[in-house]
Each structure stands twice: as C-alpha cells, then as structure tokens.
Amino acid sequence: MTQRRRPTIHEVAKVAGVSISSVSRALNGNTSNADMVARVNAAVRQVGYVPSVVAQSLKTRHTGQVAFAMEDIGNAAYLEMVRRIQPALRDQGYRLLLHSTGADVENELGVLASLSQNYVDGLILCPLRVTDRHVEALRQTAVPVVVIGLLPDDVPVDNVRADSRVGARLAVEHLAEAxxxxxxxxxxxxxxVPGRARYDGYRRGLASAGLAAADDQTDELVRFTDFQFEAGRQTARELLTAHPDVDAVLGANDLIAMGVLHALRELGRDVPGDVRVVGMDDTPLAATSFPPLSSVSLGSADRGRIAAELLLRRLDGDDAPPERVTVPPSLTVRESSR
Amino acid sequence: MTQRRRPTIHEVAKVAGVSISSVSRALNGNTSNADMVARVNAAVRQVGYVPSVVAQSLKTRHTGQVAFAMEDIGNAAYLEMVRRIQPALRDQGYRLLLHSTGADVENELGVLASLSQNYVDGLILCPLRVTDRHVEALRQTAVPVVVIGLLPDDVPVDNVRADSRVGARLAVEHLAEAxxxxxxxxxxxxxxVPGRARYDGYRRGLASAGLAAADDQTDELVRFTDFQFEAGRQTARELLTAHPDVDAVLGANDLIAMGVLHALRELGRDVPGDVRVVGMDDTPLAATSFPPLSSVSLGSADRGRIAAELLLRRLDGDDAPPERVTVPPSLTVRESSR
DNA sequence: CAGGCAGCGGGAAACGTTTCCGGGGTGGCT
DNA sequence: AGCCACCCCGGAAACGTTTCCCGCTGCCTG
Known part of the structure; x- marks a missing residue:
C-alpha cells in the first residue's frame, strides 16, 4: 500500500510539457490538434492519471449521481424498479444512490432536504405518504425530481403512477366472470395510498359486476391487515371461518394472497375448485406458488423504466411542463383462479 | 422555480458579520464562543444555507459515500445484503452507491478501476469470478475494499465468505438422519463457484452418512442445470422418472427446490411422505411455499452486516491486517423434510 | 503595573478541476 | 508583401469549502 498521492492534472501537464488548460481541453475533446491529444494521452498513461470527479463536480456543478429513495428495497415492487432504473442511468453515465427510508416519514423528508446539499443531479422518489411538508419540499427542490406514486395534481413534478384501483377492479371483474x-x-x-386505492377498486369491481350496490357500506367480506404473509394467513383463516360461503378471495398483494392460499389449504378447501384466489403485484412468488397464483401486475418494472426516462430528459435540460404518466395494470391469470 | 443560486458560506458570513472561517468553525463545532455559534446559526437559517458536500469532499478528501457492487440486485442473496449494508452505513453518515454489474466481468473491473476517481471512500464487492486482473486491481486500490465471496489467501483485502460446501453437506446429513x-x-x-462448492459438499455429506463411498464417481443421482425455477422443475421431473426410488432431493438453491416441489406434485408424490426436499439460500420463497421448504441459510444478511462493519472499521482508520471471516451456514427445517 | 500567554477571529491558501480571456503565431486574402 | 482574422495555447480566476497562520485583545501573573 504505497499510498502515493494521486497524480493531478498538473503532473500530467508537466510531463507532457503543456499547460493544464491544454490537458483539460485534450481530455474533454475540446481541442483539434491531434499531436497535442496524443502527447497528453501519453502523459496520462505514464503518470497513471485519473480525473477527480469531486473536483469536476465542484466546477461543473453536476455530480453524475441520481438518488432513488423508497421505503425498503426488500419490497418486490421497488426491487423491480431499481433493476430497471440502475441500468438506464448507468448507460447515460449516472451513478445510482440508494436511500431506503424505512417506514419513517421524517427520513423521507430528510432525503428531500438533503437534495440541497447537491450531491445528486436528480431524484426518483417513492413516497409512502404525501404530506403538506412533502409538497412544500417538492416545490422547492433545486434538482429535478420524479415521483412514483400518487401525487396531488397541482404539484409541479414529473409523476409516474400505477393504477392499483383499476387493478383491483380488474381482479374482481375477472373473478366474477369466472x-x-x-x-x-x-x-x-x-x-x-395503495390500501385505499385497492379498496376503492374492489368496491367498484363489485358494483360493476352487479354483486353489490354502489352504496353498500357493510363490507362484510373485507378485512384490513398488514401487507404480509402471516397477516394474510391469519386474517384469511378468520374470514373464511366466519364466512364459509366465500368463493373467491382477492389479496391486496402477493404476500397476502400467499397467506390466503395457505389458510385455504389448512381449512381443506380446494383452489381454485372451492375458492379462487388472486393476488396483486405479480412478483416471482406468484409464478412459483402452488397452485400458481393469478396476480395483477401494476407494472413496477415499467414504472421504474419510465421514471428513469423522465428524469434523464430533465437532466438533459428539457423544461417542458411536468408530465403525468399512468401505467395501466394487467392481470396474469394462472391456475389459482382458472 | 426561482432557480436562485444557492447561498454559500460567504453570504452567511456577510449576514452574520463575521469571517467565513468563523462560519466554518461554528458549523463544525470548532469554536467555543456560544455567541458566535448563535449568530452563525441565525444567519444560516436566515439565508437558508446548506453546505455543499462536493466542496467539502474536495477539501476534506472524503466523500461520505460507499459503493456496493454485485451482479444483480434481483438476486435474493444480494438483496439481503443490501438491506443490512445500507442502514449500517447510513447510521454512520455514509451514503450507498449501487452498482449492478450484470454478468459482465469487464463491468466489475470497471467498478474497481473507477475507485481511483475517488467518488467513494470504500467499496464492498461481490465478484462473480476472481481473475488475475481482479487481484491486481484489488492490490492497487486507493480506498478500503471488502470482498464478499471466495478470495485467494494472499490478496490483502478484508474478506467475508459463506461456506456453501458445508451448507450442502449439512443438508445431506439432515436428510440421511431423517x-x-x-x-x-x-x-x-x-x-x-457455488455450483462447485455445493457439489463437493453434497458428496462429502453422502460419504459421511455412509451412503456412498468417497471415491464413488458415478453421480447417478446428480444433475446440473441453471439456478432457476423452470430448470429445476424440468430436471427434477426427468430425474424422478428415471429414478423412482429417490426418497430425497437437495436443490442447489430455493428456486431449483421450488421446481422440485412442483415436479413432485405433478408426479403425484407426497412431500415429505414419499420424498423429502431441501433448498438452499433460505429466501422468502422457502417460508411461503407449500409445504414450507427446509432450506440452508448461507447467512447473506449476516455477511452483509459483517462486510459493512469491516468496511466501517477501515474507514475509521483501522489498519490492522486484513481479516477473513467465514459465516457458518445453518439449516432451517420446515415441513418439506420433516 | 507591565509583560507574556492564551484564545479567538480574520485573511489567505489550498483542494483539482474547467473555462474565460488574451497574446502570439500562422495562414489567407487583397 | 502586408494586414487582418482566426486558431491555439498558456495564465489565471473561479467553484465552495477547510484549515493554517498570524495578529489582536484581554486576562493573569510576576
């Protein structure tokens, strides 16, 4: 570990026998003299020069970095997004910073605030909830932001949304049709936000299928719990015991739906013979479960890709009015509801 | 969007009526005069000053950033690591850069090379393979690196390993015991690397259980395929048809094992009654499958945590000799092999 | 009472780039 | 052949911090 100080542009200049301005120009392609370029390149190789991105950032006022902030990268939907966002950004020379904010809203606001520290050129944010303070912070950001998720219409920020309301409705209609x-x-x-939207979609689906009056507020077959496997299982067991006549269950995500499948198995009910099941998010879990789980894809991968594209456009200097993109849901039917 | 230029330390100094050195000292806690601190803080609030981390980095020669490089964040093992690494780093004030290198080894080397651009203070690397060029690059890095995965003993770099050979052996011994x-x-x-190690572990397990001579090379019950669900399913179907007397199957990862479960179900064999199944990696898939899948955990989360700790120690200035930590595997027995 | 020392605050340099500006040389046009 | 214009390259400033160094003030001590 020699710990030699890294060579700077000055040493390159000295070795090449030219000025530092010329080195900079040669390296950035702002010179036409082939001889100069060759000499500089030779010197660069000789001293093993690598530019300092920090110094470049200070001077050029951009960092080549973009942050992606979400609750928890462990969530399959966010994961899919990252998998699309990262390559898209990398191809354009941007590095990706990951902020898992956890369930803490303060953390989220902290990320937004830290944008002012200008270590990133842009941000893709998946807010858990959107409070007034969020909106305030979003209005004041110095760098472009793309929000994935529901956002009030008057916030001047690019916005990519899933439509989980339509998604839930799709699932209900499919079940009714079956x-x-x-x-x-x-x-x-x-x-x-998703809990609310999916609930609304469920109710609309029932109404459109003629299974409930639009103003029916009894919700006797609705339960609220966490978006988790065990929660889904317990809740399903309770629900199915109280209402043995249930012939289909929609889980608000795949984990819940997996819990439902387990509960049904424990109760000795056949899927899809006795009860049909549909999940949401269409994660890898769905395809490998038994029976394979029908699931509503909310287009996480697409949302990630689109968010990256929107942000890259902004970073490219586009100052068109903020865009609002909604990615349509799609239902993948597998055996659990066939 | 007012796009006003961000206030600098100079404006704070002007408003507070002090010098910029005093502002810097006050903000970094290097001043004892309470009055000064108060005035500076007031001025900071008044002009809305936020320090530029880029300028700070240039001056202080560290960036507060750490990179994590792996093949694909979609891989459950890497995902678990990130989930531990990120909070650990964040708690110490470091930001996390994510590099998905893909299957491309050049990309990996590129990440290593880019360390010289000093936009990070350290790196955690999960190399796909370790070539001579990797070793070379690792010897020359200017910043601390922690490698997760197998590394030649003479590379002077902190190293965290799983032991998938012992893991596979553990699984085989458990099955034999059952x-x-x-x-x-x-x-x-x-x-x-994992394919090879798990194969060795399987053979050792058989030998130690007295189920095969140590020099038996027939491998009639071994198949090689991809680490994927469909591959596991197809291969299992073929294997189980050719050898109906098989009473246990070890899958080299959970996806393969899930495929095995599906194949067994299609063939009408009971799990674990007729055939016991064990997977490896202990991903969320295992707990939610039916029947719940026994699986060998290779301690991804622990490896991530330990790697982060090692790196933080280095960043803290520790220059003890490189450490080599091996995380022991552990078997979680669930119904599929009970 | 005077001198010295400690501590605080201001000026300025430095971190490593990019870019503006200006001067000198060359080539082309008249 | 002379003049003008353009092109290249070098010098220097600037990006926004931190920190070194030095001078000043005030207090304590001899």
Missing part, C-alpha cells in the same frame, strides 16, 4: 359470487378482499392498511 | 437413503442433488452449473 363465476364467483361471494368475493372477499384482504387489504393492507386503509390509511396507506 | 431416514433418506437415495438422496438426489440438482445443482447449478459446475463451473460456477
């Missing part, structure tokens, strides 16, 4: 009449719904917490 | 006599193994490609 002959189900008593369709239960196990949702996540109602005070989350 | 009464299995004809234990099959569906491995990934033999020319990958």
């Amino acid at each position: 002959g189900a009449r008593r369709i239960a719904f196990i949702d996540g917490p109602l005070d989350t | 009464g299995a006599r004809r234990i099959a193994f569906i491995d990934g490609p033999l020319d990958t």
Whole structure:
C-alpha cells in the first residue's frame, strides 16, 4: 500500500510539457490538434492519471449521481424498479444512490432536504405518504425530481403512477366472470395510498359486476391487515371461518394472497375448485406458488423504466411542463383462479 | 422555480458579520464562543444555507459515500445484503452507491478501476469470478475494499465468505438422519463457484452418512442445470422418472427446490411422505411455499452486516491486517423434510 | 503595573478541476 | 508583401469549502 498521492492534472501537464488548460481541453475533446491529444494521452498513461470527479463536480456543478429513495428495497415492487432504473442511468453515465427510508416519514423528508446539499443531479422518489411538508419540499427542490406514486395534481413534478384501483377492479371483474359470487378482499392498511386505492377498486369491481350496490357500506367480506404473509394467513383463516360461503378471495398483494392460499389449504378447501384466489403485484412468488397464483401486475418494472426516462430528459435540460404518466395494470391469470 | 443560486458560506458570513472561517468553525463545532455559534446559526437559517458536500469532499478528501457492487440486485442473496449494508452505513453518515454489474466481468473491473476517481471512500464487492486482473486491481486500490465471496489467501483485502460446501453437506446429513437413503442433488452449473462448492459438499455429506463411498464417481443421482425455477422443475421431473426410488432431493438453491416441489406434485408424490426436499439460500420463497421448504441459510444478511462493519472499521482508520471471516451456514427445517 | 500567554477571529491558501480571456503565431486574402 | 482574422495555447480566476497562520485583545501573573 504505497499510498502515493494521486497524480493531478498538473503532473500530467508537466510531463507532457503543456499547460493544464491544454490537458483539460485534450481530455474533454475540446481541442483539434491531434499531436497535442496524443502527447497528453501519453502523459496520462505514464503518470497513471485519473480525473477527480469531486473536483469536476465542484466546477461543473453536476455530480453524475441520481438518488432513488423508497421505503425498503426488500419490497418486490421497488426491487423491480431499481433493476430497471440502475441500468438506464448507468448507460447515460449516472451513478445510482440508494436511500431506503424505512417506514419513517421524517427520513423521507430528510432525503428531500438533503437534495440541497447537491450531491445528486436528480431524484426518483417513492413516497409512502404525501404530506403538506412533502409538497412544500417538492416545490422547492433545486434538482429535478420524479415521483412514483400518487401525487396531488397541482404539484409541479414529473409523476409516474400505477393504477392499483383499476387493478383491483380488474381482479374482481375477472373473478366474477369466472363465476364467483361471494368475493372477499384482504387489504393492507386503509390509511396507506395503495390500501385505499385497492379498496376503492374492489368496491367498484363489485358494483360493476352487479354483486353489490354502489352504496353498500357493510363490507362484510373485507378485512384490513398488514401487507404480509402471516397477516394474510391469519386474517384469511378468520374470514373464511366466519364466512364459509366465500368463493373467491382477492389479496391486496402477493404476500397476502400467499397467506390466503395457505389458510385455504389448512381449512381443506380446494383452489381454485372451492375458492379462487388472486393476488396483486405479480412478483416471482406468484409464478412459483402452488397452485400458481393469478396476480395483477401494476407494472413496477415499467414504472421504474419510465421514471428513469423522465428524469434523464430533465437532466438533459428539457423544461417542458411536468408530465403525468399512468401505467395501466394487467392481470396474469394462472391456475389459482382458472 | 426561482432557480436562485444557492447561498454559500460567504453570504452567511456577510449576514452574520463575521469571517467565513468563523462560519466554518461554528458549523463544525470548532469554536467555543456560544455567541458566535448563535449568530452563525441565525444567519444560516436566515439565508437558508446548506453546505455543499462536493466542496467539502474536495477539501476534506472524503466523500461520505460507499459503493456496493454485485451482479444483480434481483438476486435474493444480494438483496439481503443490501438491506443490512445500507442502514449500517447510513447510521454512520455514509451514503450507498449501487452498482449492478450484470454478468459482465469487464463491468466489475470497471467498478474497481473507477475507485481511483475517488467518488467513494470504500467499496464492498461481490465478484462473480476472481481473475488475475481482479487481484491486481484489488492490490492497487486507493480506498478500503471488502470482498464478499471466495478470495485467494494472499490478496490483502478484508474478506467475508459463506461456506456453501458445508451448507450442502449439512443438508445431506439432515436428510440421511431423517431416514433418506437415495438422496438426489440438482445443482447449478459446475463451473460456477457455488455450483462447485455445493457439489463437493453434497458428496462429502453422502460419504459421511455412509451412503456412498468417497471415491464413488458415478453421480447417478446428480444433475446440473441453471439456478432457476423452470430448470429445476424440468430436471427434477426427468430425474424422478428415471429414478423412482429417490426418497430425497437437495436443490442447489430455493428456486431449483421450488421446481422440485412442483415436479413432485405433478408426479403425484407426497412431500415429505414419499420424498423429502431441501433448498438452499433460505429466501422468502422457502417460508411461503407449500409445504414450507427446509432450506440452508448461507447467512447473506449476516455477511452483509459483517462486510459493512469491516468496511466501517477501515474507514475509521483501522489498519490492522486484513481479516477473513467465514459465516457458518445453518439449516432451517420446515415441513418439506420433516 | 507591565509583560507574556492564551484564545479567538480574520485573511489567505489550498483542494483539482474547467473555462474565460488574451497574446502570439500562422495562414489567407487583397 | 502586408494586414487582418482566426486558431491555439498558456495564465489565471473561479467553484465552495477547510484549515493554517498570524495578529489582536484581554486576562493573569510576576
């Protein structure tokens, strides 16, 4: 470990016998003299020069970095997004910073605030909730931001949305069409954005299938719990015991739906013979479960890709008005509801 | 969008009526005069000053950033690592850069080379393979590196390893103990590091259980395929048809093992009654499958945590000799082999 | 009472680039 | 052949910090 100080542009200049301005120009392609370029390159190789991106950032006022902030990278939906975002950014020479904010909203706001420290040129944000303080912070950012998720219409920020309401409705309609009449719904917490939207979609689906009056508020077949496997299992067991006539269950995500499948198995009910099951998010879990789980894809990968594209456009200097893209959901039917 | 230029330390100094040195000292806690601190803080709030981390980095020669490089964040093992690494680093004030290198070895070397651009203070690397060029690059890095995975003993770099050979052996011994006599193994490609190690572990397990002579090379119950669900399913179907007397199957990862479960179900064999199944990696898939899949955990989360700790120690200035930590595997027994 | 020392604050340099500006040389046009 | 214009290259400033160094003030001590 020699710990020699890294060579700077000055040493290159000395070795090449030219000025530092010429070195900089040669390296950035702002010179036409082939001889100069050759000499500089030779010197660069000789001293083993590598530019300092920090110094470049200070001077050029951009860092080549973009942050992606979400609750938890362990969540399959966010994971899919990262898998698309990272290569897209890398291809354009941007590095990706990952911020897992956890369930803490303060952390989220902290990320937004830290944008002012200008270590990134842009941000893709998946907010858990959107509070007034979020909106305030979003209005004031110095760098472009793309928000994935629901956002009030008057916030001037690029926005990519899934439509989980339509997604849930799609699932319900599919189940009804397959002959189900008593369709239960196990949702996540109602005070989350997706929990709320999926609930609304479920109700609309019932109404459009003629299975419930639009103003029916009894919700006897609806349960709210966490977006987790065990939660789904427990809740499903309870629900199915209380209502043995249920002939279909929609889980608000694949984990819940997996829990439902387990509960049904424990209760000795056949899937899809006795009860049909559909999940949401269409994660890898769905394809490998038994029976393979029908699931509503909310296009996480697409949302990630589109967010990256929008951000790259902004970084490229585009100052068109903020865009609002909604990615349509799609239902993948597998055996669990066939 | 006012796009006003961000205030610098100079404006704070002007507003507070002090010098920029005093502002810097006050903000970094290097001043004892409470009055000064108060005035500076007031001025900071008044002008809305936020320090530029880029300028700070240039001056202080560290960036507060650490990179994590692996093949694909979609891989459950890497994902678990990130989930531990990120909070650990964040708690110490470091930001995390994510590099998905893909299957391309050049990309990996590129990441190593880019360390010289000093936009990070350290790196955690999960190399796919370790070539001479890797070793060379690792010897020359200017910043601390921690490698997760197998590394030649003479490379002077902190190293965290799993022991998938022992892991596979553990699984085989467990199956033998449960009464299995004809234990099959569906491995990934033999020319990958884990494929090779798991194969060795399988053979040792058989030998130690007295189910095969140590020099038996027939491998009639071994198959090599990809580390994927469909591959595991197809291969298992073929294997189980050719050898109906197989009473246990070890899958080289959970995806393969899930494929095995599906194949067994299609063939009408009961799990674990007729055939016991064990997977490896202990991903979320294992707990939610049916029946729940026994799986060998290779301690991805622990490896991530330990790697982060080692790196943080280096960043803290520790220059003890490189450390080599091996995380022991552990078997989680679930219904599929009970 | 005077001198010295400690501590605080200001000026300025430095980190490693990019880029503006200006001077000198060359080539082309008149 | 002379003049003008353009092209190249070098010098220097600037990006926004931190920190070294030095001078000043005030207090304590001899």
